[in-house]
Amino acid sequence: MNFTVREALSDADWSNGCELLQKVYVSGGYPVAESAVQFMVRDRLEGEGEFLLAVRTDGVVIGAVLFLHEQSALRQLAQTGEREFRVLAVHPGARGCGVGEALVQACIDRALLANAGGVVIWTQPTMLAAHRLYERLGFLRALDRDQRDPRGFTRLVYAWRS
Numbered sequence: 001m002n003f004t005v006r007e008a009l010s011d012a013d014w015s016n017g018c019e020l021l022q023k024v025y026v027s028g029g030y031p032v033a034e035s036a037v038q039f040m041v042r043d044r045l046e047g048e049g050e051f052l053l054a055v056r057t058d059g060v061v062i063g064a065v066l067f068l069h070e071q072s073a074l075r076q077l078a079q080t081g082e083r084e085f086r087v088l089a090v091h092p093g094a095r096g097c098g099v100g101e102a103l104v105q106a107c108i109d110r111a112l113l114a115n116a117g118g119v120v121i122w123t124q125p126t127m128l129a130a131h132r133l134y135e136r137l138g139f140l141r142a143l144d145r146d147q148r149d150p151r152g153f154t155r156l157v158y159a160w161r162s
Contacts, residue, residue, distance in 0.1 A: 001097040003062060005106045008051040014042040016061040017053050024089035040087060048072040052106050054090070054099045062094040065103040067110050077120040077145060077157060083111040084120050088130065100133050108137070108160060117162055122147065122155040134158040 008014050021040040038044070045051055049072055054063030065088040068075055078084035085107040090099045111119045120142070123130045139158035147155040 001062075001094060001099075002057045003054045003094075003097075003099060003102070004057075005052055005054050005063075005102050008053055013053060013061070014046070014051065017051055017064040018042055018045070020061050020064050020091060021087050021089045024091070025087070027092075045074075045087075048074045049085075050110065052103055054094070054103055062091040063099040063103050064089050065107060067107045070114070070116075076147075077122060079120075081117040082120055082159075083107070083114060083116040083118075086121075088121075095129070100130075101137065104133060104137055112162060119160040120145075120157060122157050124149075125153055125156060131156070131158075134160075 008017050018040050025040065045066055049066045049068035052065050052067055053061050055061055066074070066086045068078070068084045068086060070078075070083065072084075074086060075084055076086075085104070088100060088103060090103075108119055119139075121134065121139070123134070135158075137160065139160045142157040142159040145157040145159070147157070149155050
């Protein structure tokens with residue numbers, strides 16, 4: 001599958017990227033639909049980081065992730081010298097084709113360009129494919145940074161060091 005990773009540039013990019021996030025997370029049973037509609041929208045995400053999209057050659061958005069700015073209000077984990085990404089999503093039809101890996105690598109590359117010493121992410125215990133992806137890319141579990149989520153599960157923290 002041919003695709004490129006780039007930042008969202010247009011209204012259509014933002015619309016398609018946010019729609020993908022909502023569909024992937026809600027259909028996966030992660031947030032309730034009303035929560036996704038409130039959080040995974042341009043008004044909430046824009047300005048908080050780089051909204052990166054995986055886009056097929058025909059223009060279809062097949063993946064998205066938000067690489068947070070160092071001072072983003074959406075930061076939950078990043079400590080001094082670290083960067084964080086949130087809401088990684090890959091269209092079900094594009095899974096296993098390297099889309100998630102390319103998006104995470106784009107976050108790592110941006111962190112390195114910013115001279116960050118590491119990258120952090122949290123994931124839910126049931127997101128096994130995400131765990132495997134992070135581990136394959138060199139992320140390690142940071143057990144001491146795990147957090148209890150108000151929804152009743154433990155946020156599993158993964159950290160990558162440069």
